[in-house]
Amino acid sequence: MIDGRVRETYSKDSKATNKNALFDPYVKAIRWASDRIGDEGIVAFVTNNGFLDNIAFDGMRQHLGKDFSTIYHINLKGNARTSGERRRQEGGNVFDDMIRVSTGITFFIKHKQPKPQAEIFVYSVDDYLKSQEKKAFLDNTENYANVQMERVVVDKKHTWLTEGLHSEFDEFLPLGTKETKATKTEIEGVIFNIFSNGVKTHRDAWAYNFNQKNLAENMQRTIDAYNEHVEKWAKKDNQQVKVDDFVLYDNSQISWSLGLKNHLKRGRKANFLEEKIRISIYRPFTRSNLFFDRVMNDAVYLFPKFFPTPTTENENRVICVVNEAQIPFSVQIAAHIPCLHYGGRQTQCFPLYTYNENGKNRTENITDWALTHYRQHYQDNTITKWAIFHYAYGLLHHPGYREKYAANLKREFPRLPMAADFWSFSKSGEKLADLHLNYEHATPYPLKMIENHKVPFSLRVEKMRLSQDKKKLIYNDFLTLEVIPKEVFDYKLGNRSALEWVIEQYRVKVDKKSGIVNDPNREEDDDYILELVKKIITVSLETIKVVERLPNDS
DSSP states (O other): OHHHHHIIIIITTOOOSOOGGGGSHHHHHHHHHHHHSTTSEEEEEEEESGGGTOGGGHHHHHHHHHHOSEEEEEEOOOOTTOOHHHHHHHOOOTTTTOSOSOEEEEEEEEOSSOOSSOEEEEEEOOTTOOHHHHHHHHHHHOSGGGSOOEEOOOOTTOOSOOTTOOGGGGGSEESOOHHHHHOOSOOOSOSBSOOEEOBBOSOHHHHEESOHHHHHHHHHHHHHHHHHHHHHHHTOSOTTOOHHHHSOOOTTTOOOOHHHHHHHHTTOOOOOOGGGEEEEEEETTEEEEEEOOTTTSSBOTTHHHHSSSGGGGGTOOEEEEEOOTTSOOEEEEESSEEBTTTTSSOOEEEESEEOOTTSOSOEEOBOHHHHHHHHHHHTOTTOOHHHHHHHHHHHTTOHHHHHHTHHHHTTSOOEEOOOSOHHHHHHHHHHHHHHHHSGGGSOOOOOEEEEOTTSOOOOOOSOOEEOTTSSOEEOSSSEEEEOOOGGGGGSEETTEEHHHHHHHHSSOEEOTTTOOEEOOOOTTOTTHHHHHHHHHHHHHHHHHHHHHTSOSOO
């Protein structure tokens, strides 16, 4: 019942695309208490701080503003899911650093005489405080009335913490919106018609592998196990048995998820076909193989329309963005199916084209309205949708734009201002796209190779690691690479540089639950990883050069 209440209130009025966080237990508890407080009273909670400013909770904040008269919140910070200076500012977690989320204390007060909008007061503890210092603050304060809270001016998106947000961001052109994505009529006011999350398998160890042969064997084995369950479910004697009690939990054969159990209940079998093995970009500059299938992937979202066949990979492109509170904004272009967490967190993808699921009927995904808007604004009829696509990619790399609107980009999809020089951004975006799509063809950077002749020659990678000063890469016991330019680490995608993504992903991994081995080494091309490292250094340095030449005024 409480799930239904969350769905018909907080979730219904949220503008977010992903609303999963609204079904966290603390959100349900607040919804439950709000429904039972009566005409007046006080509700107090110690909870995750996520509902204060996260876009997924906009509907929740809207209802809390209506359900109560006054709200007091003490923000104790302590978010360990951040990084760099922001992580240091968050300080320790008040629960002796035993949890990773930021926490706060909230008092929801309701009076008999209703108000159109609750008065909201927030106090945030100082930056850099340790856990013990935060607890000492609470002990010394004793009463929330003794805390010097500031009244919050709630914005139109029902955000309570607006520090760092820039209101003019709302006037820029959105890449896409949930409302226009759902409409069937002529679309106005956005750049892209539709967009999608990357693919969510819910069983990455099974559905991804660097080696096609191993992937095929793994998937055939787990599909056999699943189909056997489907047959037994259809013939079960006890019609009242719950699916959770029916399935056999054997991690060496299958990884169950809610989605797969739902397919089981419907009696839907899975089929193994070689053509379902597709190239995927699992993480930045990390090509893998994906078993692309509606049953064995928990959610393929709209990618059967973006890359329905391998042929469409030759012409279609998607701009993938990560804009979540925990990590810095990042953007990457792809010509293959991206993973849901391609950029380290949930990734939204904006394609240039869409297709029917048979690969026919290619349709431009940039709106006609956007094309007209750009042509009229710049008085330039030579502007094309490809040029707009590259303009977006170039502008989203602009350091000034990303720094100024960092807080906005953590909350919602990017919005693009109309830069003074359209073509500088478009041409730079085209150069960046070429660099990032064709990274495997880049010229290898001439690193110094130090061989250890005390061990046999080998180019096989188990797990690469950087030296503490990041000038050397210990490739394996036989080989060390020197000297890595420090500028390489300035090209970041989220919390990691491009090179660090490659180092982290190109290692031998053994999944603890299934025992599945994912080995990036190629028998037919034993120096692939070595050359990839050198090429990513070149790509990083060239990316920095292009970005540095972007116009100062975005």
